[in-house]
Amino acid sequence: MTGFLAIHASAMVATTLPDAIVFAVAALIILAGAVGVIVERNPVHSALGLVIALFGVALIFLLLKDDFLAAVQIIVYAGAIVVLFLFVIMFLGVDKREVIARESLRGQRPLALALVLLAAVGILLLGAGAHYALGASAATGTATNQPGGEVAALGRSIFTTYLLPFEATAALFIIAILGAVVLTKGRGTLSQERREDSPAGDEPDDVSMSDGPGSSEDLDVGAGEQVEGSGSAGEVASVSTSVVRVPGATSQEVEE
């Protein structure tokens, strides 16, 4: 194992002080972004914290000499997923609504903190002194330093070794697209109810028009429909009936 490690270490570029600095900066960026996601009241600010954390993760990928995944990380996560989050947040208008102070389960937050700390410290203690399987299992895998670079190696690996998961991914995407369309657009009944609700909101105007002094029976039917379409039914109905034929007529024109 140590022999393999020595060979492997010589194959890799030796990590130096700049690497350590980059790692520290990236870790700080990630942790600051994660703290921002957790503690910010406004979901928009949380999304911006998420962007910061994702950029830090991309920096870590670059530090690990994984250029392709760093680019994909920025494009897919920061470019698509977070924008989707922001779209939904602003579309729904849910910003500044969460009441942090309300705690429905008593003692949940200290318990959550304790459990997470316990799990993290446990994993760290397990990992600190562990001897990772850097020997035999690594020798069986597909090497990253293939001819053509890492992107070629990744593509070759995805289209040969991981072909079945790749196809399953395609099916997953189809299902996700269908699910999103059905979930967001398939509510035909609700949107129809809303469309019926909004003319129902105009009905009081029609009632007031029929209750008006020059009652709508005097108007011919075409004018009545036009008045209803113009949306200024109450105003028009209060003036004399002979002039009302013009639906877009303002009050000054009517007075003339």
Next chain:
Amino acid sequence: MTVSLQWYIGLSVVLFGMGALGLLIRRNVLVMYMCIELMLNAANIAFVAFAEKLNDIGGQAAVFFVLVVAAAEVVVGLGIVVAIFRRRPDTTVDDLHMMKG
């Protein structure tokens, strides 16, 4: 001064813990989704670190699939959020007990 594998795994553990903590203490569905994204990214850091140290492309392929699944999950999840939001004007998970038996 070398950045050994332990540092990457430590960063991954801390980020995963923060994501889990946010998932447990926040009440907004969207922020909870963001915390899930943090946890997925923590796993990605561990995958890439191991892939680099082990000289194995499998870790990066796993990260690729995690990215894909995360994108699909966010699409479906936000679709559910929008669908729920049409019925009730809030995204607080405590109020979503319509499937309670």
